[in-house]
Amino acid sequence: MTDGAIVRPLEAPARARRHPMIRFLKRIIPYVVLLAYCALVLVPIVWVMSASIKTRREVFLEPLGLPEVPQWGNYANIFESGFQTYIWNSVVVTVGSVVPMVIFSIMAAYALARRVFLGRKVIYLLIVLTYAIPVHSILIPLYRMVDDMGLLDTYLGLILPHIALGIPFSVVILYSFFLDFPAELEEAARIDGCSPWRILFAIVLPLSAPAVLSVVIFQTVSVWNEFLWASIAASGEDVRVWTTGIMQFQGQYSSDWPKILAVVNLMTLPLLAIYILAQRHFVRAFAGIGK
Amino acid sequence: MGMATIKRRQNGTAFDLVMVAPALLLFGLFIVWPAIEALHTSLYDEPNRGGGFIGLANYRDMIADPVFWIAMKNNVLFILCNLVFQVGIGTIFAALIDQGIRRGSTVIRTIIFAPLVIAPVAIGVIWSMLLEPNFGLVRQGINAAGLPYPSQGLLGNPDLAFPSIVAVGAWNYIGFMMTIMLAAMQGIPRDLYEAARIDGSSAFQTFWHITLPGVRGALILCSLIVIVGSFKTFELVYVLTRGGPGNSTQVLGTYIVEAAFQLFRPNYAAGMSVVVLIVAILFGSLQVMTSRRAA
Numbered sequence: 218m219t220d221g222a223i224v225r226p227l228e229a230p231a232r233a234r235r236h237p238m239i240r241f242l243k244r245i246i247p248y249v250v251l252l253a254y255c256a257l258v259l260v261p262i263v264w265v266m267s268a269s270i271k272t273r274r275e276v277f278l279e280p281l282g283l284p285e286v287p288q289w290g291n292y293a294n295i296f297e298s299g300f301q302t303y304i305w306n307s308v309v310v311t312v313g314s315v316v317p318m319v320i321f322s323i324m325a326a327y328a329l330a331r332r333v334f335l336g337r338k339v340i341y342l343l344i345v346l347t348y349a350i351p352v353h354s355i356l357i358p359l360y361r362m363v364d365d366m367g368l369l370d371t372y373l374g375l376i377l378p379h380i381a382l383g384i385p386f387s388v389v390i391l392y393s394f395f396l397d398f399p400a401e402l403e404e405a406a407r408i409d410g411c412s413p414w415r416i417l418f419a420i421v422l423p424l425s426a427p428a429v430l431s432v433v434i435f436q437t438v439s440v441w442n443e444f445l446w447a448s449i450a451a452s453g454e455d456v457r458v459w460t461t462g463i464m465q466f467q468g469q470y471s472s473d474w475p476k477i478l479a480v481v482n483l484m485t486l487p488l489l490a491i492y493i494l495a496q497r498h499f500v501r502a503f504a505g506i507g508k
Numbered sequence: 509m510g511m512a513t514i515k516r517r518q519n520g521t522a523f524d525l526v527m528v529a530p531a532l533l534l535f536g537l538f539i540v541w542p543a544i545e546a547l548h549t550s551l552y553d554e555p556n557r558g559g560g561f562i563g564l565a566n567y568r569d570m571i572a573d574p575v576f577w578i579a580m581k582n583n584v585l586f587i588l589c590n591l592v593f594q595v596g597i598g599t600i601f602a603a604l605i606d607q608g609i610r611r612g613s614t615v616i617r618t619i620i621f622a623p624l625v626i627a628p629v630a631i632g633v634i635w636s637m638l639l640e641p642n643f644g645l646v647r648q649g650i651n652a653a654g655l656p657y658p659s660q661g662l663l664g665n666p667d668l669a670f671p672s673i674v675a676v677g678a679w680n681y682i683g684f685m686m687t688i689m690l691a692a693m694q695g696i697p698r699d700l701y702e703a704a705r706i707d708g709s710s711a712f713q714t715f716w717h718i719t720l721p722g723v724r725g726a727l728i729l730c731s732l733i734v735i736v737g738s739f740k741t742f743e744l745v746y747v748l749t750r751g752g753p754g755n756s757t758q759v760l761g762t763y764i765v766e767a768a769f770q771l772f773r774p775n776y777a778a779g780m781s782v783v784v785l786i787v788a789i790l791f792g793s794l795q796v797m798t799s800r801r802a803a
Contacts, residue, residue, distance in 0.1 A: 251604055252616070255619045255620060261679075264638070324530065328524050334524045342796070345792055347540075347788075349739070357778045378538045380534050380538075382539065414523065442629065444628065444743050444746075460627060463633060484627065485630055488625045488627075491625075
């Protein structure tokens with residue numbers, strides 16, 4: 218601030234030359250642009266929220282107005298159609314995938330980054346090279362294999378491929394974190410006679426919370442939102458998840474927008490709330506930053 | 509002492525094996541093996557046509573298949589459009605927040621980033637309703653402004669469907685790109701801007717000569733995320749248009765699924781997925797190269 222006071226007399230002549238109108242525009246334009254874009258983001262979100270408690274008539278004829286009588290029944294309606302089963306399936310699949318995925322990735326990334334053994338460079342390279350592989354590039358053989366194993370329409374048939382597909386990205390993030398981990402700490406523990414297991418669990422892991430949290434957030438959102446594999450491997454009723462459930466709803470109740478939007482809202486609001494509370498972590502997780 | 513070292517090393521080997529084995533096993537079984545199988549399958553005829561060895565015939569079909577090329581072209585166009593709109597606009601917004609405004613930046617940032625946490629399927633459902641030809645909010649808005657709206661809607665029009673998907677994708681990701689770029693911009697020392705101001709450089713000159721060089725790493729990161737993400741595109745296209753109308757928005761992801769499960773040509777689809785695999789591995793090596801350079 219004191220610097221600014223010294224600088225101001227120097228810059229004054231340059232500023233004075235500008236017309237006050239231009240100065241005003243320069244200050245106002247960034248706000249206009251950004252607020253206009255905020256409106257563009259908010260209108261659809263607010264529309265979903267209000268439409269989810271409207272009657273079908275109101276959604277079509279008064280898209281921007283408020284509902285005359287809030288139709289909370291639209292939400293009850295979701296559960297009468299059995300959507301809670303799909304939500305529960307999504308919870309089982311997400312937890313069942315992310316927990317082992319993160320544990321296995323921590324173990325592998327730690328060994329690859331901090332230990333010396335034959336083939337570790339090759340293994341790491343192989344894992345990094347596959348991190349951009351989309352499900353659809355291995356879809357057909359994967360489908361046949363899971364079918365042969367008798368795992369179609371089962372939790373495991375969804376969970377095992379999810380774990381595998383999440384490993385490359387998780388390992389890459391955790392690897393780069395462990396690589397920078399201060400060696401002195403491990404060295405000290407080793408001299409004190411700690412086993413490698415104790416070093417990992419008692420010393421490295423407690424200090425790796427940010428990286429692990431990043432991976433957990435990213436993978437939880439990815440698996441929770443996954444659609445393609447679920448639509449192929451669990452097309453039946455038994456283990457249908459919310460993403461495939463909503464597509465089925467859209468086909469079945471295509472003109473009942475309030476009901477479909479109530480589902481969208483119900484599935485989106487919790488994530489939005491968590492995001493607003495833990496913004497910083499979300500941003501880092503999605504940017505693939507473990508530190 | 510020597511004995512102890514040897515013993516520890518032996519313990520270590522078992523430790524290393526146990527550590528790497530679960531990840532490697534699942535990774536090998538559910539990614540590497542299907543990838544090899546995709547290549548293997550693609551050399552055989554469709555199961556319902558005998559399934560005999562046909563060499564590269566599926567790849568020859570692919571080269572002659574106009575829909576494959578539409579999908580390929582759309583994938584490339586997607587990457588380019590998304591780079592321009594998502595990274596471009598995201599960077600501009602980040603610069604506006606960093607340099608142009610003093611108040612409300614937290615609220616603005618939070619709002620613009622928010623669409624990223626909505627599931628792609630949900631985004632597809634929301635926008636297919638907003639863009640619905642008769643009652644959609646977009647139609648009502650355009651009509652209210654006195655402008656004509658195509659009778660099949662934006663998504664039903666072969667020329668407008670692709671740009672519409674690009675626009676929805678931008679709505680989804682601009683905030684994400686903006687947030688990464690903003691974090692990088694906030695790391696640029698303030699006295700550089702001060703110096704530029706004293707030298708009387710314009711806002712644009714400051715952006716070009718100070719901001720952009722200062723965020724090179726973040727720009728590369730954003731570009732990588734967008735390139736890989738756009739190449740993986742599936743949900744948005746599937747939910748909004750299913751690749752239509754008339755294949756005009758087909759991408760490799762949607763066409764592979766259609767070929768395998770609707771046209772009943774799984775082995776042909778496996779051939780296309782080999783192409784996707786090769787490109788994905790190329791992107792993976794790009795990642796290796798950039799991370800090496802950064803380190």
